[in-house]
Amino acid sequence: MKRYLILEDGSFFPGIGFGAPVITTGEMVLNSGNGDYTATITDAANFGQIIAFTDPIIGNVGINQEDIQSLLPKIRGVVARNITDVPRSRHSQFNLADYLKLYKIPGITGVDTAALSRILLAKGPLKASFMDTADEHAFDQIRALVLPHDQVKQVSTKQPYASPNVGQNILVVDLGVRHALLRELSRRDCNLTIVPYNTTAKEILAFAPDAVVFTSGPGNPNDALLVAENIKELQGHVPILGIGLGAELIGLANDATIGLTAANHRGGPFPVREVATGRIWQTMQNHTYGIDRASVADTPLIVTHEDIRDHSVAGIRHRQYPVSGVLFYPEADPEPTDATQLIDEFMEMVAAARHHGEGVIDDA
Secondary structure, eight states, X not given: OEEEEEETTSOEEEEEEEEOOOOEEEEEEEEOOSSOHHHHHTOGGGTTEEEEEOSSOBOTTOBOGGGOOSSSOOOSEEEXXXXXXXXXXXXXXXXXXXHHHHTTOEEEESOOHHHHHHHHHHHOSEEEEEESOOSHHHHHHHHXXXXXXXXXXXXXXXXXXXXXXXXXXXXXXXXXXXXXXXXXXXXXTOEEEEEOTTOOHHHHHHTOXXXXXXXXXXXXXXXXXXXXXXXXXXXXXXXXXXXXXXXXXXXXXXXOOEEEOSSOOEEEEEEEEETTTOOEEEEEEEOSEEEOHHHHTTSSEEEEEEETTTOOEEEEXXXXXXXXXXXXXXXXXXXXXXXXXHHHHHHHHXXXXXXXXXXXXXXX
C-alpha cells in the first residue's frame, strides 16, 4: 500500500506502508543505532516520536524479549529504507511488521532516508505524519498539530513497585525507565523501589534509600521542573545518579541552561571522552536536549564527560555532593557495554556514603 511521510516544512516522501495501516502524527527524529531497533522502538524516551532509522535495512533479527525496554512500545511510527520480514535470529518472537501491527503502529519503507536525514540534521526534529495522500489539507493538519508537553507523566509508573533483592536500597524515579537499567542494578544485587516521576523529595527519603536514580525519559527537561526541584531538595541528603533526561534535570537543579543539541544524539555508537582520564567509550545516546557547556561554569557542577564529535556535555558531577549524571546510556543494551563501569563506580560511591546517615527534610 502506497503511503506518504509528510513533514511540517513541506517536504514529503512516498513509500510503501507496513505495520498498522493507520494515520498518525508525531515528532520526526533520526536514529543511527546499528541493529538496536527493538530497544529504540520500546524505549520510553521515544514516546510520541516517529523514528527514522539510518541503517540501510532493519528487521533482520526480528523482535525478541531480551531487547525490549518497556512493556509497550511508545513510538508513533517507523521509517526505513528497507525492511525484512524474515528474521535470522532463533530468539525472535515476532517479525517487525507483525509487532508494529499488534500495537497499532504504522511503518513506511522505501523512503530515501539519506535525503530525510539531511533535512533533519539541518533543521532538527520536525512534526511529521503518515498519510494516504500528500495534498495541501494534509500539510495544514500537520502544521496545526500541537505536540504534548507532559510526556514524562504519560510514561511514568502510576504507583510505586518493588524489585526485591538483598543489596543496597536504590530508589528509581521513573521518568521513562528502561528494562536494561533495572537489569544492571539487579545484577549488582540492588534492592529496587521504582516510584512515579512526581514523588516528592520528602516521600523519597521516607523510603530510606541508599541512593536515588533519576532515569532517562522523553521530552523537554524544561517541562519537568517539578522533578528538578525535587533533585535540588535531595542533594546533600542522598547520593544521586541521573541518566539522559535525569542528568539534564540535575543540570537544571543546579542552574545550568538546557537547550537543543546541534548534532544528532540518537543512536550510536557515539564516542565519549572521560575528561579526567582521557578514556574513550563507545556509547548509545537518545536525547534532543543538552546541557549548555558555557553555563556550567557558573554552577556547582563540573563536566566529567564530553562527546568527541561536538564537544558537548556528556557527563556532569556536583563539586560538593555525591551527585552525578550522564547523557548517554551506561546500561546500553544490547551494546556497546563500555560505560557499564559507570554503574559500578556509582555503586562504590553509594557504599562509601551509606554509613553517613539518612537524610531528612523538615516540613518547614
